[in-house]
Amino acid sequence: MLVSEIPLDSSALNKSMVNFSAGALVTFEGWVRNLNEGKEVIALEYEAYSSMAEKEGLKIIEEAKNKFKIIDAKAVHRVGKLNLGDIAVWVGVSSKHRGVAFDACEYIIDEIKTRTPIWKKEHYVNGDSGWVNCEHKH
Amino acid sequence: MLVSEIPLDSSALNKSMVNFSAGALVTFEGWVRNLNEGKEVIALEYEAYSSMAEKEGLKIIEEAKNKFKIIDAKAVHRVGKLNLGDIAVWVGVSSKHRGVAFDACEYIIDEIKTRTPIWKKEHYVNGDSGWVNCEHKH
Amino acid sequence: MKNITILYFAKLREEANKRDELLKTEANTAIEVFNFLKEKYNFSLSEDYLRVAINDEFAEWDDKITDNDILVFIQPVAGG
Amino acid sequence: MKNITILYFAKLREEANKRDELLKTEANTAIEVFNFLKEKYNFSLSEDYLRVAINDEFAEWDDKITDNDILVFIQPVAGG
Numbered sequence: 418m419l420v421s422e423i424p425l426d427s428s429a430l431n432k433s434m435v436n437f438s439a440g441a442l443v444t445f446e447g448w449v450r451n452l453n454e455g456k457e458v459i460a461l462e463y464e465a466y467s468s469m470a471e472k473e474g475l476k477i478i479e480e481a482k483n484k485f486k487i488i489d490a491k492a493v494h495r496v497g498k499l500n501l502g503d504i505a506v507w508v509g510v511s512s513k514h515r516g517v518a519f520d521a522c523e524y525i526i527d528e529i530k531t532r533t534p535i536w537k538k539e540h541y542v543n544g545d546s547g548w549v550n551c552e553h554k555h
Numbered sequence: 556m557l558v559s560e561i562p563l564d565s566s567a568l569n570k571s572m573v574n575f576s577a578g579a580l581v582t583f584e585g586w587v588r589n590l591n592e593g594k595e596v597i598a599l600e601y602e603a604y605s606s607m608a609e610k611e612g613l614k615i616i617e618e619a620k621n622k623f624k625i626i627d628a629k630a631v632h633r634v635g636k637l638n639l640g641d642i643a644v645w646v647g648v649s650s651k652h653r654g655v656a657f658d659a660c661e662y663i664i665d666e667i668k669t670r671t672p673i674w675k676k677e678h679y680v681n682g683d684s685g686w687v688n689c690e691h692k693h
Numbered sequence: 694m695k696n697i698t699i700l701y702f703a704k705l706r707e708e709a710n711k712r713d714e715l716l717k718t719e720a721n722t723a724i725e726v727f728n729f730l731k732e733k734y735n736f737s738l739s740e741d742y743l744r745v746a747i748n749d750e751f752a753e754w755d756d757k758i759t760d761n762d763i764l765v766f767i768q769p770v771a772g773g
Numbered sequence: 774m775k776n777i778t779i780l781y782f783a784k785l786r787e788e789a790n791k792r793d794e795l796l797k798t799e800a801n802t803a804i805e806v807f808n809f810l811k812e813k814y815n816f817s818l819s820e821d822y823l824r825v826a827i828n829d830e831f832a833e834w835d836d837k838i839t840d841n842d843i844l845v846f847i848q849p850v851a852g853g
Contacts, residue, residue, distance in 0.1 A: 428566030431566070437588060437639045438589060439586055442583070442584040446569070447579060447653070448578055464783050468829055469830075501575045502573050519660070530851065534826070536784075550849035601771065602706075604702050606749050673770055673771055674703035688769035688771070
């Protein structure tokens with residue numbers, strides 16, 4: 418897994434997965450959307466503890482390769498300021514048969530969201546902002 | 556669902572799914588691979604009963620929208636002569652939350668493969684060719 | 694007497710050596726049409742292994758056919 | 774006396790108002806370091822709500838720290 422400060426190009430990422438022995442590619446793109454828990458979002462920023470995020474991401478990908486009969490898997494997470502519709506995270510999994518590609522792709526994104534040290538700060542229309550999951554906890 | 560005689564551009568297809576209220580895009584690409592049941596494939600062709608395939612495809616997409624809480628879904632199937640690595644079929648599903656996008660995308664591709672009248676003829680390295688699932692049955 | 698259209702695809706297209714044909718028939722059901730054409734072209738696939746579509750919709754073999762219907766014998770699809 | 778490095782991210786970075794610092798400490802465990810810094814910067818998040826990483830790996834709060842360790846207090850991640 419990589420952490421990227423530049424916008425993700427899903428076309429190039431998808432192409433990087435081409436493999437003549439693979440029959441299936443499943444990809445996930447996480448996009449910046451305009452509402453979170455009812456609050457209107459205008460922009461957000463992701464901040465990563467990059468060295469650990471990349472190590473933890475590689476562990477997740479190795480786990481997926483051991484659990485599921487896939488050919489390849491990759492993941493990239495964007496950091497920095499993002500706008501509506503930007504890709505925050507991309508995951509791609511190739512395999513011979515499609516079922517395992519769906520399972521592995523979902524496994525990888527679920528684990529990335531749970532385990533990799535990457536944080537999101539949302540900026541709202543009303544001027545407020547906050548780190549998701551970190552506010553009002555003591 | 557559409558049946559296309561020209562190569563599928565997954566980048567343009569993915570972009571066509573952008574929606575600011577969607578947080579997740581799951582896509583499936585089916586690729587032409589070099590082996591099927593142990594036989595080495597050099598090329599293949601897909602033939603469709605297009606009017607019915609598109610109608611059946613739209614039914615599948617409507618079913619997915621009813622079963623799963625998704626925002627949008629699209630599918631395109633290529634017909635004609637394809638080479639190794641070409642995209643035979645593309646499915647994209649956008650949603651607010653990612654779990655349903657995985658489920659709906661897998662549902663759609665499984666149903667397309669089972670129900671839409673599209674046939675595949677494989678050409679093998681040894682000079683043989685055959686319609687997949689149609690040979691040696693009486 | 695009915696006028697119906699048959700469209701052929703994939704292996705059956707190769708075996709019939711045509712993409713479509715107009716048929717004048719006294720057949721009442723889809724299976725009667727199929728049996729006539731199976732004998733005519735010596736199709737390698739039997740009805741147990743096929744489905745029939747009438748006017749772009751899956752139908753049953755013993756469904757009635759009517760004038761101007763379009764019939765297609767649907768072979769097992771690409772699958773996988 | 775140990776020399777350790779603390780890296781701060783996200784909300785704790787804002788509360789500490791710095792990205793990193795070198796600390797000379799007699800603390801033996803990660804939780805001792807955290808308690809000292811929580812009081813110093815008045816962090817809004819308690820250890821129940823955080824995890825600790827030592828040298829890029831998740832660790833336990835009562836794990837021993839050694840000279841030149843890099844500590845990070847890991848807030849709940851973006852999730853969702």
